[in-house]
Amino acid sequence: MDLLNIIRVAFRALQRNKMRAALTMLGIIIGVSAVVAMVSIGQGAQATVQAQIDSIGTNLLFVSAGAQNVGGVRSGTGDSGTNTLTVEDLDAIKREVPSVSMVTPAVNARGQLVAGNMNWNTSIQGVSEQYPEVRKWSVQSGEFFTDSDVRTAARVLVVGQTIADNLFAGADPIGQTIRVQNLPFRVVGVMVRKGQDAQGRDQDDVAFTPYTTAQKKILGSPRLQIAYVSAVSPDATYTAQQQITELLRQRHKLNSNDPDDFTVRNMSDIAEAANQTNSTMTMLLACIAGVSLLVGGIGIMNIMLVSVTERTREIGIRMAIGARSSAVRSQFLIESIVLSVTGGLFGILLGVASSLAIPKLLGWPTLISMMAIVGSVIFSVMVGIFFGYYPARKAAALDPIDALRYE
Amino acid sequence: MQAIQEITKANPSIAGSIEIPQTRAVIQLDNIHKTYTMGDVQVHALRGATLGIRAGEFVAIMGASGSGKSTTMNIIGCLDRPTKGTYILDGQDVSELSKDERADIRSHKIGFVFQGFNLLARTSALENVELPMLYAGVSGAQRHERAMQSLAAVGLAGREQNHPNQLSGGQQQRVAVARALVNDPALILADEPTGNLDSRTSVEVMEIFQRLNRERGITLVLVTHEPDIAQYAGRIVVFKDGKIRKDYPVKDQRDAAEELKNLPAIEADEEDD
Ligand SMILES: Nc1ncnc2c1ncn2[C@@H]1O[C@H](COP(=O)(O)OP(=O)(O)O)[C@@H](O)[C@H]1O
Ligand SMILES: [Mg+2]
Numbered sequence: 001m002d003l004l005n006i007i008r009v010a011f012r013a014l015q016r017n018k019m020r021a022a023l024t025m026l027g028i029i030i031g032v033s034a035v036v037a038m039v040s041i042g043q044g045a046q047a048t049v050q051a052q053i054d055s056i057g058t059n060l061l062f063v064s065a066g067a068q069n070v071g072g073v074r075s076g077t078g079d080s081g082t083n084t085l086t087v088e089d090l091d092a093i094k095r096e097v098p099s100v101s102m103v104t105p106a107v108n109a110r111g112q113l114v115a116g117n118m119n120w121n122t123s124i125q126g127v128s129e130q131y132p133e134v135r136k137w138s139v140q141s142g143e144f145f146t147d148s149d150v151r152t153a154a155r156v157l158v159v160g161q162t163i164a165d166n167l168f169a170g171a172d173p174i175g176q177t178i179r180v181q182n183l184p185f186r187v188v189g190v191m192v193r194k195g196q197d198a199q200g201r202d203q204d205d206v207a208f209t210p211y212t213t214a215q216k217k218i219l220g221s222p223r224l225q226i227a228y229v230s231a232v233s234p235d236a237t238y239t240a241q242q243q244i245t246e247l248l249r250q251r252h253k254l255n256s257n258d259p260d261d262f263t264v265r266n267m268s269d270i271a272e273a274a275n276q277t278n279s280t281m282t283m284l285l286a287c288i289a290g291v292s293l294l295v296g297g298i299g300i301m302n303i304m305l306v307s308v309t310e311r312t313r314e315i316g317i318r319m320a321i322g323a324r325s326s327a328v329r330s331q332f333l334i335e336s337i338v339l340s341v342t343g344g345l346f347g348i349l350l351g352v353a354s355s356l357a358i359p360k361l362l363g364w365p366t367l368i369s370m371m372a373i374v375g376s377v378i379f380s381v382m383v384g385i386f387f388g389y390y391p392a393r394k395a396a397a398l399d400p401i402d403a404l405r406y407e
Numbered sequence: 408m409q410a411i412q413e414i415t416k417a418n419p420s421i422a423g424s425i426e427i428p429q430t431r432a433v434i435q436l437d438n439i440h441k442t443y444t445m446g447d448v449q450v451h452a453l454r455g456a457t458l459g460i461r462a463g464e465f466v467a468i469m470g471a472s473g474s475g476k477s478t479t480m481n482i483i484g485c486l487d488r489p490t491k492g493t494y495i496l497d498g499q500d501v502s503e504l505s506k507d508e509r510a511d512i513r514s515h516k517i518g519f520v521f522q523g524f525n526l527l528a529r530t531s532a533l534e535n536v537e538l539p540m541l542y543a544g545v546s547g548a549q550r551h552e553r554a555m556q557s558l559a560a561v562g563l564a565g566r567e568q569n570h571p572n573q574l575s576g577g578q579q580q581r582v583a584v585a586r587a588l589v590n591d592p593a594l595i596l597a598d599e600p601t602g603n604l605d606s607r608t609s610v611e612v613m614e615i616f617q618r619l620n621r622e623r624g625i626t627l628v629l630v631t632h633e634p635d636i637a638q639y640a641g642r643i644v645v646f647k648d649g650k651i652r653k654d655y656p657v658k659d660q661r662d663a664a665e666e667l668k669n670l671p672a673i674e675a676d677e678e679d680d
Binding site for chain 2: 002005008009012016017313314316317318319320322323324325326327400401
């Protein structure tokens with residue numbers, strides 16, 4: 001009996017008990033769709049983080065005041081209670097560390113921006129003129145402020161698109177005046193629109209002013225929380241990190257067993273940590289989903305075993321009218337494969353559909369993985385063969401007379 | 408006996424002169440023993456049965472329950488192998504064949520009809536009849552055509568799509584007969600085929616058997632415990648305690664076709680419901 005006929009026989013047999021076939025497939029459907037959806041979510045998150053990291057640049061280093069938090073990487077500002085990072089430290093880094101090309105402090109302040117009768121509460125960042133280069137973020141119109149603005153603590157602002165939209169509503173903000181704490185600031189530039197970051201925060205809701213201006217005229221304190229440092233190349237980041245650490249320890253007069261009172265982190269660490277977290281999550285999710293696939297497979301074996309017992313008489317009839325053992329074995333094996341593969345295909349459909357729906361429903365990015373799909377199909381076939389083999393062998397080993405006498 | 412067997416194997420022509428009767432037998436059972444072992448207990452179902460059946464014969468096997476009728480049928484049908492003794496089917500010694508070889512013989516040479524019909528449930532009459540051809544490797548178009556012809560031959564044209572639960576007992580047994588004859592077997596074996604049928608339906612099934620036997624020359628072996636059913640055959644073999652007790656030709660063979668003509672037709676309609 002050729003394969004086509006065996007497949008036909010298997011399909012007929014399954015059609016005779018549609019409800020049971022559907023329920024058996026359900027386990028595989030859920031397993032496969034879970035694998036596909038979970039891998040999509042994981043890959044989506046990974047791709048987003050990667051894109052973000054790529055846009056920041058891998059030669060970027062963060063230097064922040066205060067010791068690193070226990071518990072690992074933390075982005076954002078340093079410990080606000082410390083005074084361990086100074087402008088002089090940064091000057092020293094720029095001067096003395098050969099693998100560093102650029103440095104910009106980032107002094108964080110929140111404030112109310114007033115333009116005419118418009119108001120906007122936003123984050124004001126005190127940075128150096130090198131900020132656009134260090135962060136690879138350029139101005140769209142006007143210009144970024146200059147080193148002389150920094151030296152003189154000039155009251156100039158470069159605004160993000162959100163501020164431009166909200167305070168000037170379409171009019172050109174360049175040359176306009178914005179008041180911060182009642183002091184007039186001149187708008188000299190508007191940054192290129194960046195959009196939202198991976199956490200959904202608006203990156204364009206920010207205004208830049210020289211850090212000297214922020215310290216003296218807005219905060220009234222010389223404190224620094226964080227600085228961005230550019231290494232001369234991505235390969236130099238590790239050396240730069242070492243050298244900065246050494247320099248700052250020396251400058252802060254720390255003993256060899258004192259802990260650092262500052263933190264230096266590089267982008268690749270952060271990227272790696274983020275990627276690792278993401279792949280761990282993806283793996284974990286895929287494994288849990290894989291377990292449900294396994295459970296689905298065991299469900300198939302269970303039903304196939306029940307089926308062999310229930311259909312003992314049928315097997316006897318088939319053998320009596322001329323079916324060889326191999327034909328019976330193939331029939332049951334193919335029934336099992338048909339169940340698992342059909343379930344797998346439905347599972348892929350469901351998995352892809354949920355991968356497409358998840359960004360809309362939950363706002364999580366997804367990236368449908370071809371590998372997960374191909375892998376699921378192969379895995380389903382294997383589940384079918386693996387869990388179908390034993391019941392099929394049992395069916396084929398039946399003696400036709402015993403099978404016919406079975407009640 | 409062992410010695411004779413050795414000789415038969417080594418030289419079939421000698422065997423012919425010693426063991427096999429003058430007329431060429433399609434079935435030659437020679438001193439068949441069958442012992443079933445159930446735990447410590449040994450059941451001797453057959454204790455040296457010797458039986459020759461010629462091509463085109465219609466033989467009824469009778470005997471008390473447990474006398475070894477079904478066991479004999481299973482051995483003749485290559486469903487089972489004798490514990491001892493030789494069985495030559497159509498000139499071929501089949502007592503030592505493998506499981507697959509026996510399956511192929513069942514597929515091509517033998518048709519079975521059982522007391523309990525043994526049709527596949529939730530499967531149309533047509534598909535049930537097509538089944539043996541599937542295992543015999545008959546092509547799709549031919550399968551359909553031959554199954555239709557076979558069903559028509561047993562008077563079930565128009566019932567092809569009915570499932571067994573939509574058919575009466577007599578109709579189900581006729582589907583089973585159609586299935587048995589669809590691969591054009593030399594031999595049809597029927598183990599108590601009328602055991603579950605009423606008398607009229609039994610006559611109808613016997614009419615089909617007699618027709619197949621007379622018109623197509625199919626050899627028929629039928630087990631029954633009803634003496635009047637045995638009267639449709641041309642020869643009666645009686646088993647007792649695993650041996651053949653009597654073997655005689657039927658004197659006044661009944662003719663099912665004739666009897667059906669004299670039966671009122673209304674019942675046939677009733678049966679169709
Ligand atoms: N598969 C089997 N296992 C054990 N004993 C069996 C088996 N088949 C038949 N027998 C025994 O062999 C004897 C003959 O059985 P069987 O040929 O079915 O008798 P009959 O068909 O004439 O009623 C009985 O005693 C029966 O119980
Ligand atoms: Mg019996």
